[in-house]
Each structure stands twice: as structure tokens, then as C-alpha cells.
Amino acid sequence: MIQPDEIIRSKRKTLAISIDAFGKLTVRAPIACSKERIFAFLQAKEGWILRKKAERTGAGIQLPSENLHGYALLLLGKPCKISVEKTDKVGYDSAQQRIILPEKNTKTRLVRWLKENAERILTDVTAQKAKEMGVAYTSLSIGSARGRWGSCSGKNEIRYTFRLLYAPKPVIEYVVVHELAHIRHKNHSKSFWQEVERYIPDWKIRRKWLKTHGALMEIL
Ligand SMILES: [Zn+2]
Structure with a gap:
């Protein structure tokens, strides 16, 4: 809704x-x-x-490699403005929904910051959901893949793209449960979706968000 x-x-x-x-x-x-x-x-x-x-919010437009100042991206589903300032550190101003970035290596620093935060949040949510679902994964990593939000290998290695950080938390949870459900079902069979539905009853709505926001994959 x-x-x-x-x-x-x-x-x-x-x-x-x-x-x-x-x-x-x-x-x-x-x-x-x-x-x-x-x-x-x-x-x-x-x-x-x-x-x-x-x-x-900039989706569908590639962010430029330099002069990111004034651009906006989504952070956990909320618009967040990029502010390039005279600083060495990357900062986050939650009150004003701003990411503060240094003038030097702006884009690299932004991607690193997004990856670190994606890893922190996804590690948390994955551990929590795995416990709830009674499954065990072998490893978790964050990549820069554009084609997919997450994957689960035959050896149950979970991989996500850092771009998931653009999505609202409920959508992130859906992707996590989706990948964890692949531990028991290595396909998209009826039983796979039943497993997903047990933990995310409104998974269709959450998946729809990813479909309508597919352009987010391309912005950075
Ligand atoms: Zn799948």
C-alpha cells in the first residue's frame, strides 16, 4: 500500500x-x-x-562519476540526498536524510559506504531469518552484481548486491527469505513459494517493489 x-x-x-x-x-x-x-x-x-x-529519486538515471553533490538516491526506501563537503570521512545525517561525502574519490567512497552498510544490515537480517526458518547457510557476501538482488549457491553460499540497501526493509527481508528458502528448495517450485509465504505472507507485494524499481540496479 x-x-x-x-x-x-x-x-x-x-x-x-x-x-x-x-x-x-x-x-x-x-x-x-x-x-x-x-x-x-x-x-x-x-x-x-x-x-x-x-x-x-534518480532511479533510471546513472549517477555521474564526479560531482555527485545534490543528487539523491534511495536508502532503505527513503530518498537521501548526497552532499559533497570538505571532509575526509563519510557521514550520515539521519535528521536531514543526507549522506555526506568527501571531495576526493567521492563515488568510490560512496560505494564502499553502501557496501559496508548493506553488509551490516544483511548479515543481521539473514542471521535472524535463518534462525526463524531453521536453516543454515555456509557464507554471506556482498557483491556489485547488477542482474540480481541475491543468490544462493548449491553449497548454500548466500550473495547479495549492495544495491539492496536502496530497498525498504520489508523488501530486503523478502530477498533474504527468498535466498534462505533456496537452502531447502533449489528451484522456484510450488513448495519453494510455500516456504517463502510461510515467513513472508505478502511476498508478492514486496517482490513487486523490486520489479518496479529495477532501474535502481543501474544508478550506481
Ligand atoms: Zn530464487
């Missing part, structure tokens, strides 16, 4: 939506308009909203 970032009520008669440069979704609604009507409206406009959000 699409959640608006802000609902502004006023003496207007119709509903309207807008998406700003960072993918923020604002709904303008009549004062007495019910939540249900707003959500039904958003549902009907889902395709448009997702497309716009992806455009606005």
Missing part, C-alpha cells in the same frame, strides 16, 4: 497528489475527506506514483 508522506487538508473539493524532487509524496485533500477515500485514490494512482518516485 502506498503511504503518503504528508496529507494537507484545506477547503478544496478534489484530491490531488504531488511528488517533489526527492520523491516526497504529498496529498492535498478536502477537510472532511476520509482516510479510506485517500488510500483508494492513491491505490488507483499507484503506477504513476511509483514511476514518478523512481524518476525523482
Whole structure:
């Protein structure tokens, strides 16, 4: 379900939506308009909203190799602005949703930072889900693959792309459960999906996010 970032009520008669440069979704609604009507409206406009959000957050556009300042990317599903400053360290300002990067080797430092954080989060979620599912994997690694979000080898080695860090946490959890389910089922059979569904009942919605945001694979 699409959640608006802000609902502004006023003496207007119709509903309207807008998406700003960072993918923020604002709904303008009549004062007495019910939540249900707003959500039904958003549902009907889902395709448009997702497309716009992806455009606005830089998805579908390659980030330049230099001068990343002012660009935005998604971090755990939320738009995050890149700020290049006179600093040696990479920093993250959660209040303003900014990644602060040094002027030197900006892109390399950004990728390294994304990889480190992807590894931290994915190690955590994978350990937790493996325990829940009662399966054991042999290793976990983070790569830069563009074609796939994750994989599980015949020897149960789990591999993810750091780009998963762009996705909201529930979507990351779906990918983790998907790969872990491959420990028992080395295919995409009916039993495989049943296993996924046991842990992620709404896996279809989460998988859809990855499909509509496939362009994220290409931005960096
Ligand atoms: Zn699979």
C-alpha cells in the first residue's frame, strides 16, 4: 500500500497528489475527506506514483562519476540526498536524510559506504531469518552484481548486491527469505513459494517493489 508522506487538508473539493524532487509524496485533500477515500485514490494512482518516485529519486538515471553533490538516491526506501563537503570521512545525517561525502574519490567512497552498510544490515537480517526458518547457510557476501538482488549457491553460499540497501526493509527481508528458502528448495517450485509465504505472507507485494524499481540496479 502506498503511504503518503504528508496529507494537507484545506477547503478544496478534489484530491490531488504531488511528488517533489526527492520523491516526497504529498496529498492535498478536502477537510472532511476520509482516510479510506485517500488510500483508494492513491491505490488507483499507484503506477504513476511509483514511476514518478523512481524518476525523482534518480532511479533510471546513472549517477555521474564526479560531482555527485545534490543528487539523491534511495536508502532503505527513503530518498537521501548526497552532499559533497570538505571532509575526509563519510557521514550520515539521519535528521536531514543526507549522506555526506568527501571531495576526493567521492563515488568510490560512496560505494564502499553502501557496501559496508548493506553488509551490516544483511548479515543481521539473514542471521535472524535463518534462525526463524531453521536453516543454515555456509557464507554471506556482498557483491556489485547488477542482474540480481541475491543468490544462493548449491553449497548454500548466500550473495547479495549492495544495491539492496536502496530497498525498504520489508523488501530486503523478502530477498533474504527468498535466498534462505533456496537452502531447502533449489528451484522456484510450488513448495519453494510455500516456504517463502510461510515467513513472508505478502511476498508478492514486496517482490513487486523490486520489479518496479529495477532501474535502481543501474544508478550506481
Ligand atoms: Zn530464487
